[in-house]
Amino acid sequence: MTVQTVETATPASVPASVPPAVRKSKGHLRRGVSGWVVLIVVAVCALLMLFPFWLALINAFKPGSEYIQDGPLALPTTLNFQALLDFWAGVNFNQKLLNSVIISGSVALIAAAISLLSAYAIGIGRIKGRVWILAVFMLAFTIPQEALVYPLFILTRSLGLYDTQLGVIIILAVLQSAFGTYMLASVLGSFPAEVLEAARIDGASRTQILLRIVLPLTRPTLAVLVTFFFIWTWNDFFLPLVLLPSAANQTVSVALGALSGQYTSDPTALAAASLAGILPAFIFFLIFQRTLMRGVNIGAIK
Template identity: 50%
Template sequence: MTTDITTPAPTSPRAHAPAHPGHAAPKHKHRDRKPTGSRRSPGSYAIVAAVTAFVLAFLAPFAVILLNSFKTSADYRANGSLSWPTEWNWSIVGEVWERVDFTQKLVNSVQISLGVVLIAVVLALFNAYAIGIGRVRWRTAFLVFFLGVNVLPQEGLVYPIYYLFKEAGLYDGKLGYTILVGITYSAFGTYLLSSVFAGFPRELIEAASLDGAGRWTILWRIILPMSWPTLSVMCVFFFVWSWNEFLYPLVLLVSNDNQTVPLGLSVMQGQYTSDPTSMSAAALLGVIPMIVFFLIFQRSLTRGLTAGAVK
């Protein structure tokens, strides 16, 4: 019996020898590819230029106010409003602060604005929960009513409200004014939240109901956490709107101890007297709290505005 034994072909020792550490393995040469989209089109440069011009135009008034807030009156009259201060007058801000009693005005504005936000958001949440989730009767009629409250001008409501506050004993009181503005703003919040709750997934509510959750549990455990981005935006808007209110506090808050920041700054200019540097310092004092507020809550505002953009 013959057995064929096949002998393997001898292999070169270089085939199994490890590569020399000093020599790198040959690399395949690829053609250099230019990354797509690396070059901007002329349209993108035009958009960047337009946005830059818009930002500069927006910041220009603030820069003028900042320059004139530390000028002397003689410097302003001699060189105008656009010149650099020849001598920085740091005491003018303190003088305006004491003249306006800005500490009391600032405390009043913060208290009223926070109270307005609390009342408006709570009322809007309850109303929208009943209209958008509960599907109450005459839902459309309620929405039209709340929309009508938003479009009514303040000038048409100020006189009835004035006489109502007089009769109810709420005139020249921060509590009555806070309740009034909070109820007024809640109409807008109700209209906004009702449209948001109308598209709320009903499956979650039905599943929670099957698990034994009541209406209050559904509101606090499901509706409120999922609608918090919208509520945070409403809080920011209501705070800013309440801070900048002028007509209602002008009519309803007449005493110096109850006035807000806009009313306190309005006394800096009279019919026959006007000091541009003091007005600029007063405007600077009125703007700084809003800038600080936006810096604190800018993340909440951004999240709320972009909450429904990406799912």
């Protein structure tokens, strides 16, 4: 009676004589090295993105004489708030800041509401031509603003909305809701049909299903959209520049762009202006960072 032995196949890169513990440690070592490489690359990219903010921060409070003597990379020896105060009072920054908050906040909330209603009709309502409608929405948020500025200019003048915050709010809310509708429709398209059927059997109307079932479950995704819409609107420059020519209605980004030529010869004042424009959006992002990450993680799990 012959006994046949079956040998376990081992990878060609690892000899069979190497103990399993050693092979396991080598695998962990390779994964550890690749993890450190990825971490270093991410850290370098983060430093490159934060470098302009750091330059604006240290030069905004630096006296002009120190900037000329030590250059833009040196830390200030004394804090000088004069450049920031002069810029704040010179452009009436309180009004510009209020305009940006009103426009960005209104656009974020209205665009999120339009996105939810449109996605509810497309994703759950299952209207006819759903694929073609989503294709239209996808095309809408890929069209550059330069291609839309002339018809929007004529339209706002005809409707009496030119040089009004309401006109910019309506236009940006509709434009940004195209992305929100496309994103939410794909989420609601895979919504559990059993939950909706149970709600209908219990006598819930479409409005009740939307408010009591769909809205609570999509709240993290809506929070992500509101955050994105606010930051995108805050940084938007082209449409507010064309549609808001008067100084009383200008946003922060338009005010900074219009004054960049004035402060070209004064780099500390230009740094102060940049810092004043960056800080509000940065603070908003820090406040809603956990909400943003929670929504992204929930979307990834789903």
